[in-house]
Amino acid sequence: MDQAQNLRNIIKKDNIKPVSKARxxxxxxxxxxxxxxxxxxxxxxxxxxxxxxxIILDADFGLANIEVMLGIxxxxxxxxxMFRGKSLTDIICEGPEGVxxxxxxxxxxxxxxxxxDQLLNLTRRLSExxxxxxIVIIDTGAGISESVMEFVMLSEEIxxxxxxxxxxxxxxxxxxxxxxxxxxxxxxxxxxxxxxNRVSNAEDGMELYQKLSxxxxxxxxxxxxxxxxxxxxxxxxxxxxxxxxxxxxxPNSPAYAAIEDIADRVLGDKVFDLSRQRKGLAELFMEVxxxxxxxxxx
Numbered sequence: 001m002d003q004a005q006n007l008r009n010i011i012k013k014d015n016i017k018p019v020s021k022a023r024x025x026x027x028x029x030x031x032x033x034x035x036x037x038x039x040x041x042x043x044x045x046x047x048x049x050x051x052x053x054x055i056i057l058d059a060d061f062g063l064a065n066i067e068v069m070l071g072i073x074x075x076x077x078x079x080x081x082m083f084r085g086k087s088l089t090d091i092i093c094e095g096p097e098g099v100x101x102x103x104x105x106x107x108x109x110x111x112x113x114x115x116x117d118q119l120l121n122l123t124r125r126l127s128e129x130x131x132x133x134x135i136v137i138i139d140t141g142a143g144i145s146e147s148v149m150e151f152v153m154l155s156e157e158i159x160x161x162x163x164x165x166x167x168x169x170x171x172x173x174x175x176x177x178x179x180x181x182x183x184x185x186x187x188x189x190x191x192x193x194x195x196x197n198r199v200s201n202a203e204d205g206m207e208l209y210q211k212l213s214x215x216x217x218x219x220x221x222x223x224x225x226x227x228x229x230x231x232x233x234x235x236x237x238x239x240x241x242x243x244x245x246x247x248x249x250x251p252n253s254p255a256y257a258a259i260e261d262i263a264d265r266v267l268g269d270k271v272f273d274l275s276r277q278r279k280g281l282a283e284l285f286m287e288v289x290x291x292x293x294x295x296x297x298x
Contacts, residue, residue, distance in 0.1 A: 022055075022130040022280050025137050025266070026155035029162065030171030032142035035197045036161045037065040038236060038246070040139040042256065043159075044099045045247040046263035052134040055092065055100035057281070059151055060141040067103065070095050071243035077103040081125055088125050088132075096248060100133070126282035136281050143171070153179040154287045156190055156279055159227065159266075163198045164208050172212060180220045192222060195262060196229040205229025227265055230258040 027043075029036040037060070044054045057078070058066040067073060074093045080086040095101045129136065140151050152158055152175070162172040176192070194212060196205035209226040216222045233255035239246040246256050279287075 022133045022136045023157070024155065024279065024281050024284055025135060025157050025159060026140060026151050027137060027159045027161065028140040028152050028175065029142045029160065029168075030173070030175040031168055034142070034161050034163050034168055035230070035236070036142060037069060037139050038240065039159075039161055039195060039197065039230070039259065040137050041066065041069055041095075041099075041245050042247045042259045043263050043266070044095075044135075044137050045097050045245055046260055047135050047267065048097045048099050049247075050263070050267060052267075053098075053100075053132065054135045054137065055102060055129065055133045056095070056137045056139060057102045057104060059104045059138050066101060066139055069240060069243060069245070070101065072101060074101070074103040079104075082122050088128050096245060123282050123286065126285055127280075130280040130282055138281075143175070149179050149182065151284070153182050153190075154284055158190065158192045159195055160192055160224070161195045161197055162208060162212065164196070164200075164204050169208065169212055173215060176212075176216050176220055176222055180216075180222050191225060193225045193227045193266075195227050198232045199229045200232065202229055228258060228262045230255050230262070 025043075027036055027040045040056060044056050047054045056066060060066070072093050072095065074091070076084075076086050076091040078091060081088065081091050091102055093101045093103075138151055138155070160172060160175070162168045194209050196208045199205040199208065205228065206226070208229075209224065213224040213226070216224055231254050233246075233250075233253050235250040235253040236246050236255050239249045242249055246253060247259070250256060
């Protein structure tokens with residue numbers, strides 16, 4: 001029996017049925033350098049300050065932006081949970097204000113090498129993570145690489161970060177176009193929410209949203225929800241240099257005040273009330289895995 005056939009048999013097992021609890025929020029962008037990881041970290045801290053248990057999964061495989069910004073060097077990654085017998089406790093680093101952090105490791109493609117026992121263990125462990133957290137933030141890589149697309153198109157809640165720069169708007173549209181045209185994109189069950197970053201004023205943020213929203217709705221049939229704008233703030237660069245989130249280093253700054261507003265809008269969305277049955281992290285990974293198996297057969 002070849003590996004693809006073995007994997008196909010594994011994922012058809014009735015006992016691989018993760019039960020979700022955590023709200024999974026995928027943060028992404030069309031290009032690098034727009035502040036995506038900084039927003040992920042500071043939203044996580046704000047959620048924690050609102051009484052939520054939060055874990056960040058750094059899914060920017062090959063890079064380590066979250067690690068650098070937090071000044072954390074994790075000893076283990078998600079790959080160690082998959083292949084090297086480490087427990088969930090082993091791979092979760094403690095970040096600022098109780099926020100947990102997991103390094104993604106070298107990539108989801110490693111899942112193709114899972115045995116049945118490893119897959120069952122991974123699903124069980126990720127289901128434990130769903131139990132531990134109210135919110136899991138997935139910080140993806142930037143752009144339209146295949147690993148980014150896997151997470152974005154299968155997510156129920158997507159925060160898209162863009163700046164007023166023409167290249168950022170163009171690349172954000174390219175990302176929407178790419179995953180919107182994939183057959184597995186869950187158009188009905190997913191929603192895309194825009195965060196306008198590094199704007200001069202509120203009007204610039206709204207203008208960015210209107211530009212991107214009008215073309216995505218007209219040509220892609222994708223509706224965007226506007227979550228708000230974060231002003232350009234030199235304190236963000238200072239915080240990055242200090243390897244300390246702006247939520248802690250400059251909590252009275254204009255940028256953090258805007259992040260707080262966005263966090264409250266996210267938490268106030270009744271569609272994602274914690275009582276709702278959601279996909280959760282375990283099921284999201286299982287869908288990514290199923291797609292990987294399907295591609296291996298093509």
